[in-house]
Amino acid sequence: MKFVAPRQLIFPGDVVATSDEVVEGAIYLDGNKYRAASIGLVxxxxxxxxxxxxxxxxxxxxxxVVIGYVKDVLAMGWEIDIRAPFPAWLPLSEATSKYVDIERISLTSLLNIGDAVVATIKSIDLTDEFPVMLTLREGERLGKIESGIVYEISPVKVPRVIGKKGSMLSLLSELCDIIVGANGRIWAKCKSAEDELLLIKALAKIEAESHVAGLTDRVKALIESIKRAGQPRP
Amino acid sequence: MKQPPVPLLVEGKRADGRAPDQMREVKIEVGVVSNADGSAMVSYGNTVAVAAVYGPREMHPRHLSLPDRAVMRVRYHMAPFSTKDERKSPTPSRREIEISKVLREALEPAIFLEQFPRSRIDVFIEIVQADGSTRVASLTAASLALADAGIPMRDLVIGVSVGLINGVVVLDLNGLEDNYGEGDMPIGYMPNLGRFVLLQLDGAWTREQFAEALKLAIKGAEYVYGKAREALKAKYFEVAEEVAK
Structure with missing residues (x-):
């Protein structure tokens, strides 16, 4: 039995459904009832x-795929901030396939403190000193960020930036080249400063209005209206 | 026993004009501290508590982290300007340290700490204005701030106090009743699950008075819970209304 309606705002402890229904997301099982574990949308x-x-x-x-900043340069790799509750670690062997003679070359020549990197999470082991291990070798378009911008949104809004079947992302990709990190950091490289500003406006709109229906259409309208205003036709 | 400056209960009416089973005006706002991951401001009459939540984040120093769950740290503090008569010393007092521990233990059963091993969740509660029932206002504020931060939890925790004045059980003590009343019972309650997470008591109560007090506390908590839901809804509906324009 269901106790909720589509697009209903729900709060921790609210009953979602009985345990014979299929329920996913921010929920927990209390006896034979599923209850919400977070403020959410049904x-x-x-x-x-x-x-x-x-x-x-x-x-x-x-x-x-996450976007992180180098926090510390250690003997055999880097500590990376990926907005997780645990420290993340990028070992030298996962950063490059080339041989690096660490007695001659300083690791800072590859990645220095403050550098941004796009990386994949290779493994998670909570018993380790660094529970999250990153890699730059398993995936496409990974590595140090040399140009473009990194914009931060709330990590729970990342699915909205991608949209249903990637609809939002393909809309935004018409503006700029984009990599969306699962940790809510978004890298973008745009053709012009105007496009960059427009993208940031669109991302801010997505973050603020993610719980209101028809988001992709509103973002589309926003982009079109600003583009029309910015480039008057002769 | 100290004599109150004004009679606390005359013909079923309390010193501030309330009925015995009446809360003071409850005001709740969510998302008041933009630096924090989640925050809330709760006022019960003149008592105002602000709570800010940070985390889950990395535990420092690392050796204090727990391998199977997050560490929760709660700091209850009264601002030096929060009291009516004398300035409150900003140093955390014995009382504040104790209340911090009591609030932490009231919040811990509501939160899925085991989902964030080796990390910590920080809850800061500041009493901006104190007029009785500060610990229960803090509890409500802290649980709303935790919900606002998106920390997975079983239910909201609502705090209300019940007291004993001239043998009558009353809801939501103010500063005067707290100082001169015969008994004081702060309660933390999870309204959806119907469970108590905090129960303290002082004074001498009969069995019947205690049972009545629990009933009254639940009634008060449900009223505050309604206000809390409205406050959480307001945060999202304001955006929705703007979009609809």
Whole structure:
């Protein structure tokens, strides 16, 4: 039995459905009832009920593409800030396939403190000193960020930036070259400063209005209206 | 026993004009501290508590982290300007350290700490104005701030106080009633799950008074919970209304 309606705002402790329904997302099982574990929005997908959280922090998962900043340069690698509750570590062997003679070459020549990198999460082991291990060798377009901008949004809004079947991302990709990190950091390189500004406006709109229906259409309208205003036709 | 400056209860009416089972005006706002991951301001009459939540984030120093769950740290503090008569010393007092521990233990059962091993969640509660029932206002503020931060939790925790004045059980003590009343019982309650997470008591109560007080506390907590839901909704509906324009 369901206790919720589509697009309903839900709060921690609210009953979502009985345990014979299929429920996913920010929920927990209390006896024979599913209850919400977070402030969220209810969505009905096929025969599933999904509680999409509206707030939250980033929880690293294996295989995630993330954007991080170098926090520290250590003897055999780098400590990276990926907005996770645990420290992340990029070993030298995962950063490059080339042989690096660490007695001659300083690691700072590859990555220095403050540099931004696009990396994949290779493994998570909570018993380790650095629970998250990153790699630059397993995936496309990974490595140090040399140009463009990095914009931060709330990590729970990342699915909205991608959209249903990538609809939002393909809309934004018409403006700029984009990599969306699962930790809510978005790298973009645009053709012009105007496009960059427009993209930031669109991302801010997505973050603020993610819980209101028809988001992709509104972002499309925003982009079109600004573009028309910015480039008057003869 | 000290004599109150004004009679606390005359013909079923309290010194501030309330009925015994009446809360003071409850005001709740969510998202008041933009630097924090989550925040809330709760006022019960003149008592105002602001709570800010940071985390889950890396635990420093690392050896204090727990391998199987997050560490929660709660700091309850009264601002030097929060009291009516004498300035409150900003140094955390014995009382404040104790309340911090009591609040932490009231919040911990509501939160899925085991989802964030080796990390920590920081809760800062500042009493901006104190007029009785500060610890229960803090509890409500802290749980709303935790929800606003998106930390997975079983239910909101609502705090209310019940007291004993001239043998009558009353809801939501103010500073005067707190100082001169016969008994004081702060309660933390999870309204959806119907569970108590905080129960302290002082004074001499009969069995019947205690049972009545628990009932009254639940009634008060449900009222505050309604206000809390409205406050959380307001945060999202304001955006939705703007979009609809």
């Amino acid at each position: 969505e009905f997908r096929e025969d599933k009920i999904v509680v999409v959280p509206l707030e939250g922090s980033y929880k690293p998962k294996q295989g995630d």
